[in-house]
Amino acid sequence: MNKKNNSFSLPVRIIIYMVTILLFTAGAILLITANHFNNQTKQYHEDILKRKVRAVEAALDYEMDNFPGVATKENIHNILEEGFLRIGDINKTDIVIYDLRGNKILTTQPVSTTYNVLPQKILDRLKNNNEIIITNKDTNNENDIYSSYSNIKNYYNENIAILCLPYQSNQDFLQQDMFTLIGSYGLAFAVIILFGTLAVYFVTKKTLTRLWSFADRIRETEVIVNNMPIRYDGNDEIKVLVDSYNDMLKKLKHQSDLIAKQEREEAWRDFARQVAHEVRNPLTPMRLMIQNHMRKFDINDPNLEEKTMRTGNILLQQIDTISSIAEAFSDFAKMPSRNDEKIDIIDVIKNALYVFPAEYVEFNYSPKAIMMRFDKQYLNRVITNITKNAFQSIPHTRKAKVKVDVMLLDNFVHITIKDNGEGIPVEAQSSIFVPKFTTKNSGMGIGLPMVKKIIDDYDGTIRFESEVSVGTTFYILIPYHE
Template identity: 35%
Template sequence: MILLVVIASLLIAAVTIYQSREQSKDYHENRLERKEEQILQSISYVLKETTYPETTENLEFIFQDEIYKIADVQNVPFNIYDLEGTLIKSSRPSFEIDSISNCLDAEVLNNLVASPDRRYVEEKTAAGDNYKASYTYINNTKFKPIGIVNLPYFEDNTFNNMELREFLLRLGGVYLIMLLSAIVLAYFISKYITRSLQTISDKITQTDLTKRNEKIYIENPSQEIGKLVDSYNGMIDELEASAVKLARSEREQAWREMAKQVAHEIKNPLTPLRLTVQSFERKFSPEDPKAETKVKEFSKTLIQQIDTMSNIASAFSNFADMPAQQKETLNVVKIVKLALEIFTEDYIHFISDKDEIIAKLDRTQLIRVVTNLVKNAIQAVPDVESPRILVTVASEQDTVKISVADNGIGIADDFMDKIFEPKFTTKSSGMGLGLGMVKNIVENYDGTIDFASQEGKGTVFTVKFPKE
């Protein structure tokens, strides 16, 4: 609407200016023709009344005084030339004679001769104004040309231009009011039209698969908006039903996977335990002089397998039942150093850009994050000639960054998407719960964990925690 008003105003202004110029051009052409006709009528009257023969040579005498009378009556100056283009008489004062051409150009004479109506109008521009000069033959009473009358004419458009400016100002004022009205009207109309659409857009933006979504209720919607609202509400119903089924399926799948993992991990120590008991039953004899030693070895083996099963149970318990977070103000640099003290490997190095970086975190869970990442790094460098693990702590505006880098075997591209899955592991032992637990801890603090790895060159894990 606004664009149409602006375009209309510009088009009307352009058409008005064009029309005004065309009218002014037609006005001056008609005025010049009228003046020329009046001059010719006056000249014809003088020729009829004169006693001189009507020849070119006598024009100077015929119009010696009459040229001034005609110019005064018609209020326009003019000049008389002979048929060769030489000036014979001018109505202008003598001191202006120098500014009058004493001889017409050959081009003017040729155009005048070639003109079918025996008339030629020359157009020029002088001092910023349009200048016209008409040339017409003077005929005697026998319609024989005996001279040429020249009528100079300056177009004065001052009044027309002033009228045009006033009109455009009035038109501009009217269209300014129309433009403002169109803006206001367009605003309210667009608000009315898009109000329902904005409500639908907001609801679609707020749609979340993890929570219950509200339906849209609009009073007296249009037919099209009503269909759109009904479609959205139907989609919400289907989405909720699908989310319930998906959640139930995921829970069941997770429990099945966890049960399989637990069963697998428990079976691992049970097999050697069973074989040990069976072997002990077959070979043990109370009379054997080494019976006591064999009982001790048997007991030691049982205890080792029982400890393994206990560790498995503890790991699953820790992953499934994370302790509640206790936010406390602590020095992250100090806690990370403390977490590294349990490791005896001399290729583990620590760097921090500050001695103190304060954040609100759980001390125990922070230590668990660091130790799990370092353990993974240690397990990645057993076959490296010069192993190196670098732990860094840095402050970045409102976050604290902890990085653990190693020059180990790296992570294959096929495994990168699965690295944080609880049941995933590339090692021959262990349950693959460490990185899943680390990710769980980090995300509970609204932090982030990511990694960069190149197979055969090493891996860098980066954890970022908010300071508050």
């Protein structure tokens, strides 16, 4: 039995779906974590830069407060030039001073990483906002360079210059923390996927094993046999399926019993009508014969003895016909008890075919002997009935040819009987195995139903293919039991 309807089994598909979902979840968590980590890192460096800006601004205010006059945009260069480098060293940061037009006037950078002339967009933003502006100017290797821009104000709160603090972040230790965190996430998800996969596989496999056993039982369910209900002690969704199947069995048994009872009653009614019809046929001429003999009876008739003998012979013939009818129906209604024995199928069929003209019968078989347990009389009846019908279907104007093939294949005995007769009319093919149905002018119509009953008793099948004016082929398939 093939239990897979797909390139992958259900447990494998469930595992693939689960792993896919977990991987997407892990990816989403890692992306969110990395984004959050980067935002936190950026915020961390901005906070450091803001603190440096506050410290530098306080130092610059101190320098301007110690100047004897008022700091202006014209003398700011002179005011800060002496203590400019000292402020940078104390705060461990580079300092760049621009005039209000954006021109660089002072710097502590030996190699400039800032603008020589500030872009107009920065100048415009400083006019509208006196707060610190943080921009991520560019990226140098793995470390980001931040720059803060703010207005330097004098005692009268006038803008006299622009302060720029370039700040180069050190990402090494933060990236190390991020990689450590991502590695921990990865290890945790790997463990979850491993144990989750194993758990899903075993649970799914156990569930499917039960379902497959239920499917096998359902597949074996038939209408006319005593099907046993499925026992399941669990209290889960599978129990609903099992209870539904057991309820179906009860309904199926009840309905099959009703159908079987109706079929038996209808069959006996049909049998009774058929017996009455078949018996009435010879009784009618017998009645007429006796009435005619009584009407013409004359004790002085010199031919009285001859007429009486002729009438008696006719009556005896009709009585024999009635007797044969009763015997035929008796054979069908009560077949001899089955007596299985180990026989050679080939030998029994060969003996059954001996009663037919050998020049018109072709018998082929493979292997030379097929030994199995079977009722010899039953097999003889099957072959004899079908072969006799085959010869009776062949018109006298045609050279008879009946071909019988027997072979053992795939643990089944295949029997094929082919004739070149007139074939079975299309309208009669659906009733060919129905008792009392016949396409011949004589006969009881119980030969083929008897054959089908025998084949059914051995769990076999019988079917036919027929073409009018060409012939008919019967195919018999019987399970082989050595």
